[in-house]
Amino acid sequence: MTATARPLTRTAVAPGRLATYVLLGAWLAHVLVIEILFIKYGKGKNSILTVGKFFGLHTALIMMLQLTLVARVPWLDRRLGMDRLTRWHRWIGFTLLWTVLTHATIVVSGYTALGSEGPWDTFWSLAGVTASMLGMIAASIIVVVAALSMRQIRRLLGYEVWHALHLLLYVAVGIGLAHQALEGTTFTQSTAAEVYWWTVWVLVLTALVVGRIVVPVWRNVYHGFRVAAVVPEADNVVSVHVTGRHLDKLPARAGQFMIWRFPGHNNWWQANPFSLSAAPNGRSLRLTAKAVGKTSAGLRGVPVGSRVFAEGPYGAFTTLHQTRPGLLLIAGGVGITPIRALLEESTEPSVVLYRVHSEAEAVLLPELESLARERGARVHLLTGRTGAGSPPNMPFAPENLAAAVPDITERDIYVCGPLPMTEAVLRSLKALGVPTRQIHAERFTLA
Missing domain, CATH: 1.20.120 (Four Helix Bundle (Hemerythrin (Met), subunit A))
Known part of the structure; x- marks a missing residue:
């Protein structure tokens, strides 16, 4: 695709x-x-x-x-x-x-x-x-x-x-x-x-x-969303592929999310905002979720062919806001999903920093590396416990970010991950003098 x-x-x-x-x-x-x-x-x-x-x-x-x-x-x-x-x-x-x-x-x-x-x-x-x-x-x-x-x-x-x-x-x-x-x-x-x-x-x-x-x-009436495939990505991560009619007419962009409901599998009032983990191609949509709650944990059992009710697409985490030719995409954990979609859509020189505790937790890493080869991008996997070791492991400290991406102030930076990580990155970007207009971060949540 x-x-x-x-x-x-x-x-x-x-x-x-x-x-x-x-x-x-x-x-x-x-x-x-x-x-x-x-x-x-x-x-x-x-x-x-x-x-x-x-x-x-x-x-x-x-x-x-x-x-x-x-x-x-x-x-x-x-x-x-x-x-x-x-x-x-x-x-x-x-x-x-x-x-x-x-x-x-x-x-x-x-x-x-x-x-x-x-x-x-x-x-x-x-x-x-x-x-x-x-x-x-x-x-x-x-x-x-x-x-x-x-x-x-x-x-x-x-x-x-x-x-x-x-x-x-x-x-x-x-x-x-x-x-x-x-x-x-x-x-x-x-x-x-x-x-x-x-x-x-x-x-x-x-x-x-x-x-x-x-x-x-x-x-939902026009597109008739249905589950096309359910693919386990890890022990606690699953991707759901959704198809439908006229998906080329859906105004979705890489980096956006939709609010998903799976009637018949979960209760109607149970909904989750999951990012698109692949750039929309007019034929299918994909969400990738980590099992952190009852709704997301049950996605592995969603029957293929079942109806999906989706609201959206929503969100401003897109290249609509891009101001510079180069991209720095920073992800933590399952926050890789919109980052992966942005990398797929982009034709700009890109660097991806992917923060996980261990390589085993780096879901979608093979896809990232394949996309990086196709687009001449670089992917850096940042592992280990924050603060561990001597010197302490601080991948998002200002000096470490500047060493990994020397031209960081010349790039648009998209950040998605756990709140503590996101805040640490934003503080470092401010310390490095990255203009606010070039920094993009969005929390994907209902409330």
Whole structure:
């Protein structure tokens, strides 16, 4: 199987930076419009409730941004990567939590100032009003999910449990929209302002539904993914070859990953993000997985011919971001899978550094060496325990990287492996003065 080489294209602005500018610019422009409209139409029943409306409005604005970040808009995903978008989503989510709590507290205070009851009685009076009750339910869901997303609690939950609970946020969004509609938005005094507000909501929700539901379902119906072969690569590593119809139409690139489900073999809710371990060739796809969990461990028993449900391709770990003619590809353990695909696709002078504890753990090494011979690339297998021996074995120390690849600052560098290894490499690259634009690293994870 041969992959189609993609031409190297360089742009004045890096794709990731361009996407950040576009996303941030569009968001700030939207916020500016809303701020102007709020100044004109946002006055509440008293000054306290005006502030409460301000925080309520910005709660909705943050929800719009949150949904956009997880809508899996292809243009954004290919340039920013799901890991970065998910990280932004997480941190902005805590901003949403505090905005919701502030809005609720100020609204209760505002109505308390208007009436003769205390704050607690005012709270229960508002709970008896349908619009307010819906807002309270939405806020409660957000608070619960945010609490469960704290790292200390999140580690105690399995991914499937946490993900199912996290989906309640979509329920909160729906209830929140009903709350807005019944309360009357800030902009009911202006037809144009109200049309603008709800049009943006429709666009955001459409992007979410299309990206998360319509496109994945359509692609699976159109391509009809099926298991073509299951090949053990080592005692705890297996490759699954997937075929289907019209795979030349699937916009996949070397370095990307897909979210895989194997209905009938695993439960529907069990999914894993596995990288493509071979460059897409228009006829088949391949994933290679290490047995680290129930889903990946069971792949060896997936029946040939069985249906596969795949979402994607996703990720920005591709040569779309390449800026220099030479490549340095650094992999650790099973992180070799997207690195191997990138080497297959590339026609650039390449060096591969493959870090494993022992040569027996170097899965796909024969394929790497064969590809390297075909492309005039170099493969260095880095074995041994980090820190062992005298002098200590430190393959990714700045001086060792510079010795292995003297022209390292002239190359684009792609790094994929365990988090400690990736962070060590990134620190060394920074110490060596490699420009940030030439460094590419992405975590392949669902959460």
